[in-house]
Structure formats: structure tokens, C-alpha cells
């Protein structure tokens with residue numbers, strides 16, 4: 583079956599599903615092959631009106647129609663969705679793609695009655711820049727995927743940005759804390775930077791524009807070179823200068839430790855979510 587004839591269904595029509603659907607449509611994926619299900623009509627109405635998608639309140643109706651099932655519900659709902667769709671998944675053997683944070687492939691296979699041999703499963707961890715096709719997604723599979731499944735995975739994940747295959751599943755929890763939650767962490771730091779500039783008299787719109795474009799430019803600079811971030815930092819830190827003064831203050835306040843702890847807390851939470859969900 584060619585990619586453009588593959589039917590893709592999103593179980594859960596929330597923010598991430600909408601971003602992925604928007605990306606696929608923007609890249610020219612045919613709307614008539616896209617499905618979405620959700621327990622309330624609000625999210626579905628948007629997809630139906632904006633993108634003329636097939637929508638349904640019934641997850642089972644969707645699962646019966648598609649070749650790729652994207653599980654885009656919150657982690658605490660995933661088990662009930664899988665148990666609901668269990669017979670159809672076993673019958674149709676779709677490619678399963680779960681984007682639920684923290685839920686391991688082992689847990690998903692357990693809910694499916696240990697169907698590792700028969701049902702291809704992928705875990706993906708995108709981030710919110712998916713909304714503007716700028717996500718970076720970590721992706722893992724415990725299976726050997728067919729060429730067709732690799733191609734469709736590439737189509738879906740390329741539609742929302744770039745992606746990186748991860749060799750080990752525990753790396754996904756790390757990616758969850760790093761780039762999954764990362765946009766919120768970065769916004770938090772930028773909010774503080776902007777707040778200080780505004781407190782000192784710079785108008786907020788100017789402070790915001792300067793801070794955001796600084797962030798974009800710095801990331802682009804770092805991506806454009808093989809040089810280490812530490813070297814790029816040193817290049818703009820002259821002895822006794824302004825950057826040096828700021829960095830010394832950050833060091834004395836333990837900023838690096840605070841940032842490391844922020845990432846660690848997110849990673850630990852991803853692991854806890856998995857443990858809780860399995861033991862429920």
C-alpha cells in the first residue's frame with residue numbers, strides 16, 4: 583500500500599493530535615485518509631470544519647478504518663483506550679504509535695496480552711513546536727519495522743519537524759524531560775530574562791522580541807557549527823566584561839544545578855507515570 587493511501591487515525595483529538603494533523607495536511611497528506619476520535623465533539627468539530635477530516639466519537643469505529651493508529655491521549659487514559667481497542671488491534675494489526683509520555687512499550691504490550699510478535703509498536707516523544715512544524719521528536723521501537731512502516735513513520739514525524747531514532751527505550755524518558763518539557767522550561771527562563779529587562783525600563787514588546795530572537799539566533803548559531811556550546815560561551819565572555827559578571831552570578835547562585843534539577847524532576851516524573859499506570 584502506498585503512503586498516500588494509508589489511513590491514519592488519531593485516538594484523542596487534543597493539542598498534539600491537532601498539531602500532527604495540521605502538519606500532515608500542510609505537507610499534502612490526503613485528508614480523506616485521516617481520522618480522529620474524541621469523547622467530546624468540540625475538538626472534532628474543529629478538525630471537521632477546518633480540515634474536513636473523518637471524525638467520530640467512537641474509538642472503535644476509527645480503529646476499524648485505519649492502518650496506523652496514533653495513540654494521542656493522556657497517559658492516564660491510555661490503558662483504557664488500549665483495552666477498549668484490544669480486539670480490533672489484534673484483528674487488524676495496525677502500526678501503533680504512542681505519544682503518551684512515560685508509558686513503556688512493555689506496558690502497552692502487557693495491556694495487549696503480550697502481542698510483541700504480531701503488532702508493530704512505536705513510541706514517539708514530540709514537543710509543542712509541532713504546531714509550527716518545528717518539533718524535534720525522539721522515537722523508539724522494540725521491533726524490526728518493515729520498510730513500509732519506516733516510510734509511514736517518516737512521513738508522519740517529518741510532517742511536524744525533525745526526529746531522532748533512539749536505540750534504547752529509557753532514553754525516551756530523558757528526551758521527555760529534555761525536549762518534551764523543554765519548551766516550557768525555556769519559556770520559564772525567558773520569562774525571567776524579560777521580566778528583569780522590563781523592571782529596568784525596557785518596554786515589554788521590545789524586551790520580548792529581543793529575548794526571543796536572541797534565543798533563535800543563538801540556537802541557529804550553535805547548530806551551524808561543530809564547536810562545543812562551552813566554547814561558544816567562552817567566545818563571548820571577556821574577562822571582567824558584562825557576560826562574565828552575569829555568569830559569575832549564575833555560578834554563585836547554582837543556576838546550572840537548578841537547571842539540572844529541573845530536567846531531572848521531569849525525567850523522574852515520566853518514570854513515575856509509567857509505574858503508576860502499570861500498577862493501577
Ligand SMILES: NC(=O)c1ccc[n+]([C@@H]2O[C@H](COP(=O)([O-])OP(=O)(O)OC[C@H]3O[C@@H](n4cnc5c(N)ncnc54)[C@H](OP(=O)(O)O)[C@@H]3O)[C@@H](O)[C@H]2O)c1
Nearest residue numbers: 594595596597598620622654655656657681682683708710
Ligand atoms: N503537549 C505536549 O507538549 C506533549 C509533548 C509530547 C507528548 N505529549 C503526549 O501527547 C499526549 C496528548 O497530549 P496533549 O497535550 O495533546 O493532550 P490533550 O490536549 O489533553 O489531548 C488529549 C485528548 O484526548 C482526548 N481523550 C480523553 N479520553 C479519551 C478517550 N477515552 N478516547 C479518545 N480520546 C480521549 C481528550 O478529550 P477531552 O479533552 O474532550 O477529554 C483530548 O482531546 C499525552 O499523552 C502527552 O503525554 C504531549
